Amino acid sequence: MSLDKEALEYHAKGKPGKIEVISSKPCATEKDLALAYSPGVAVPCKVIAKDESKVYDYTSKGNLVGVISNGTAVLGLGNIGPLASKPVMEGKGILFKQFAGIDVFDIEIKTDDPKEFIQAVRNLEPTFGGINLEDIKAPECFEIEETLKKEMNIPVFHDDQHGTAIVSGAALLNACHITGKDIGQIRLVVNGAGASAVACSNIFIALGVKRTNLMMCDSQGVIYKGRKSGMNKYKEAFMVETEKRTLSEALDGADVFVGLSVAGAVTGEMIKKMAKDPIIFAMANPDPEIDPISARTARADAIIATGRSDFPNQVNNVLGFPSIFRGALDTRSTQINEEMKLAAVKALADLTREPVPEAVSETYGGKSFKFGREYLIPKPFDTRVLLWVAPAVAKAAMKSGVATKNIEDWDKYRDRLESFQGPSKSFIRTSINRVRQNSVATGHKCKIVFPEGTSNKILKALRTLVEEGICEPILIGYPDRVRDKIKALELTALEHIPIIHPSQHPKFKTYVQELYKLRQRKGVTLKEAERLMSDPNYFSAMMVMMDDADGLVTGSTQNYADAVKPILQIIGVGHNEIAAGCNLILTDDRFVLLSDTTVNFNPTSEELAKIADQCSRIVEYFGKKPKVAMLSYSNFTAGSGTPAKMKKAAELAREMRPDLMVDGDIQADTAVNAEIAERIFPFCEIKGGANVLLFPNLESANISYKLMQQLGKVEVLGPFLMGIRRSANVLQRTTTVEGIINSVVLTTLEAQYIKAARENKNQTRTADAPQT
Numbered sequence: 001m002s003l004d005k006e007a008l009e010y011h012a013k014g015k016p017g018k019i020e021v022i023s024s025k026p027c028a029t030e031k032d033l034a035l036a037y038s039p040g041v042a043v044p045c046k047v048i049a050k051d052e053s054k055v056y057d058y059t060s061k062g063n064l065v066g067v068i069s070n071g072t073a074v075l076g077l078g079n080i081g082p083l084a085s086k087p088v089m090e091g092k093g094i095l096f097k098q099f100a101g102i103d104v105f106d107i108e109i110k111t112d113d114p115k116e117f118i119q120a121v122r123n124l125e126p127t128f129g130g131i132n133l134e135d136i137k138a139p140e141c142f143e144i145e146e147t148l149k150k151e152m153n154i155p156v157f158h159d160d161q162h163g164t165a166i167v168s169g170a171a172l173l174n175a176c177h178i179t180g181k182d183i184g185q186i187r188l189v190v191n192g193a194g195a196s197a198v199a200c201s202n203i204f205i206a207l208g209v210k211r212t213n214l215m216m217c218d219s220q221g222v223i224y225k226g227r228k229s230g231m232n233k234y235k236e237a238f239m240v241e242t243e244k245r246t247l248s249e250a251l252d253g254a255d256v257f258v259g260l261s262v263a264g265a266v267t268g269e270m271i272k273k274m275a276k277d278p279i280i281f282a283m284a285n286p287d288p289e290i291d292p293i294s295a296r297t298a299r300a301d302a303i304i305a306t307g308r309s310d311f312p313n314q315v316n317n318v319l320g321f322p323s324i325f326r327g328a329l330d331t332r333s334t335q336i337n338e339e340m341k342l343a344a345v346k347a348l349a350d351l352t353r354e355p356v357p358e359a360v361s362e363t364y365g366g367k368s369f370k371f372g373r374e375y376l377i378p379k380p381f382d383t384r385v386l387l388w389v390a391p392a393v394a395k396a397a398m399k400s401g402v403a404t405k406n407i408e409d410w411d412k413y414r415d416r417l418e419s420f421q422g423p424s425k426s427f428i429r430t431s432i433n434r435v436r437q438n439s440v441a442t443g444h445k446c447k448i449v450f451p452e453g454t455s456n457k458i459l460k461a462l463r464t465l466v467e468e469g470i471c472e473p474i475l476i477g478y479p480d481r482v483r484d485k486i487k488a489l490e491l492t493a494l495e496h497i498p499i500i501h502p503s504q505h506p507k508f509k510t511y512v513q514e515l516y517k518l519r520q521r522k523g524v525t526l527k528e529a530e531r532l533m534s535d536p537n538y539f540s541a542m543m544v545m546m547d548d549a550d551g552l553v554t555g556s557t558q559n560y561a562d563a564v565k566p567i568l569q570i571i572g573v574g575h576n577e578i579a580a581g582c583n584l585i586l587t588d589d590r591f592v593l594l595s596d597t598t599v600n601f602n603p604t605s606e607e608l609a610k611i612a613d614q615c616s617r618i619v620e621y622f623g624k625k626p627k628v629a630m631l632s633y634s635n636f637t638a639g640s641g642t643p644a645k646m647k648k649a650a651e652l653a654r655e656m657r658p659d660l661m662v663d664g665d666i667q668a669d670t671a672v673n674a675e676i677a678e679r680i681f682p683f684c685e686i687k688g689g690a691n692v693l694l695f696p697n698l699e700s701a702n703i704s705y706k707l708m709q710q711l712g713k714v715e716v717l718g719p720f721l722m723g724i725r726r727s728a729n730v731l732q733r734t735t736t737v738e739g740i741i742n743s744v745v746l747t748t749l750e751a752q753y754i755k756a757a758r759e760n761k762n763q764t765r766t767a768d769a770p771q772t
Contacts, residue, residue, distance in 0.1 A: 101420030161199035268298030327393025453477025551727030629671035630664025
């Protein structure tokens with residue numbers, strides 16, 4: 001299928017277009033309608049009428065941006081008018097939402113008159129928290145933005161100018177760093193004199209480029225002092241004293257070429273005359289001023305960036321505008337000023353020099369990225385961009401005096417930013433914070449052992465875990481092989497991690513004896529115990545059991561049964577507990593535990609009651625009240641078979657824990673939808689929807705969580721082992737690096753919980769001991 005046909009099908013399929021408005025509040029009952037509209041809506045109206053600042057508390061204004069255009073300069077298409085520009089504006093709205101959680105209304109204005117356009121936008125100020133101007137031709141775009149910035153008290157930002165400038169500014173800083181060029185001494189040629197060219201030139205000068213060293217060219221050649229043809233006041237600001245008249249002459253000896261013009265404007269012969277290690281930003285779209293392959297053929301020493309995604313160093317505005325507006329909106333800034341733009345430039349440049357997480361590589365087909373000639377700026381799908389740029393912009397807004405709302409707690413602000421990237425990010429960040437607090441409070445950082453010491457995924461995950469200070473990892477394997485793998489993956493953060501070869505460990509013989517004692521009446525001889533203890537999984541499990549480690553994580557390279565077996569045989573199940581698997585299902589506003597997803601094929605009513613208690617303790621640990629549903633294909637029929645089993649399980653769970661909100665047999669929709677339960681089954685013990693779902697067998701639980709993982713609008717964490725005496729978890733072989741990080745964070749949190757519980761129990765025993 002051709003790209004044209006595919007694009008048309010994409011936009012037409014199902015509901016035409018790319019965006020929709022959905023309710024952020026429930027609107028399913030008459031009461032909901034009465035609150036959402038008349039008569040309830042009158043109450044916030046009256047409050048806002050008395051105090052206009054309350055509009056941010058009771059409406060979406062503070063998270064709403066208007067993407068506004070007249071379609072006079074649509075990228076690569078020219079003046080196609082407002083109606084034809086609408087697909088672009090809808091696309092812009094998607095990017096705001098996807099990358100920064102910002103809602104957008106796109107507005108296309110039918111006028112070419114700057115004054116009419118200004119009036120229309122100015123009148124929309126009560127609606128929006130910010131205005132993103134888009135695809136407006138020069139020089140009218142300059143007048144429009146300048147006027148609106150003066151006359152409106154919300155941020156106004158022409159992304160075609162400043163977005164490109166900010167991202168290319170970050171690329172320029174890093175290109176100069178790599179080549180050793182002094183930004184204050186470089187000679188820079190800009191080809192193009194439109195909106196983006198003027199904005200880029202201004203930001204380059206703000207970054208340190210001398211105005212006298214910047215030469216701008218347009219379709220008539222160099223913009224020199226005394227030139228009269230094709231000039232305007234914006235071009236006049238960049239006139240220079242020079243004898244050069246053509247782009248080719250301008251490039252002679254230049255350090256940097258910045259193209260914001262047309263395809264094919266530059267040839268290989270022209271760039272051959274540039275200085276050593278030329279920096280070439282050919283950003284015309286869809287085709288650059290010079291093809292990167294041709295540029296590389298002419299100058300092998302060149303650093304090259306384009307606006308295209310199929311070549312390295314894509315200068316993509318999505319690295320800028322979502323995060324910039326996020327910082328501006330969150331401080332309720334009255335404008336996006338130069339200080340905020342420069343803060344964004346420096347944040348992007350600094351982020352690029354950081355190690356790139358594996359999750360980013362996975363997004364780009366497993367390709368590795370490292371700061372250098374082919375990685376000048378972050379990739380668009382690097383989720384860290386929001387976490388770096390938005391706070392930098394917000395701080396600059398506060399420091400420069402345009403913020404009307406200060407951010408007091410930057411750690412909480414980072415957590416909030418992560419919540420825009422999905423519920424699992426927010427959940428894991430909360431768990432990370434709890435792990436750190438516990439480590440500080442106890443003065444002990446948990447030691448987590450990893451039997452798969454040479455696993456690429458494990459090692460890449462450990463880099464993040466070490467940098468975040470989550471745990472003290474211990475790797476099992478041949479030390480030389482593990483270190484070689486660490487070196488090959490360039491994971492310098494792991495250079496000092498302890499690596500243990502089981503048979504060479506000083507406690508190896510002790511571990512062998514312990515295993516022999518545990519399993520001698522189950523067919524394990526002393527010789528067999530020695531053989532088993534050479535297995536990294538058995539050795540790791542014994543380390544945890546002997547308190548030489550606090551927890552273990554395994555399973556990324558082996559099947560579940562082989563990985564879980566040593567855990568069950570050595571660490572074993574706790575008193576009055578049952579080994580079971582659970583998964584966490586995360587949505588935007590709730591989390592639900594599913595069990596048993598991995599261990600028990602057909603649990604009895606008694607076993608399900610124990611599992612209910614174990615799941616409930618997990619829910620309570622996260623500050624929620626457990627609401628347990630014993631699922632079946634029926635609602636409260638108590639027939640034979642599965643319904644009877646699940647009803648009995650609910651009764652036994654209530655006997656074990658009278659405080660527990662538990663019911664069954666109950667269908668899944670009734671369990672999670674409070675409205676169904678309240679309307680049809682008012683006697684149901686579960687109020688407000690269940691957050692623990694127990695399935696009648698492993699098949700139904702496992703199938704359900706995997707279907708939800710693939711088809712539902714949810715995120716799934718796990719599986720996790722419950723009922724084990726120490727913290728130990730088995731990964732899925734299909735897990736990602738991010739999935740490993742999540743599992744280790746929760747394993748560490750569990751290890752802290754178990755350690756604290758054991759210490760409290762020992763202290764109680766000591767206090768109760770008879771005094772002599």
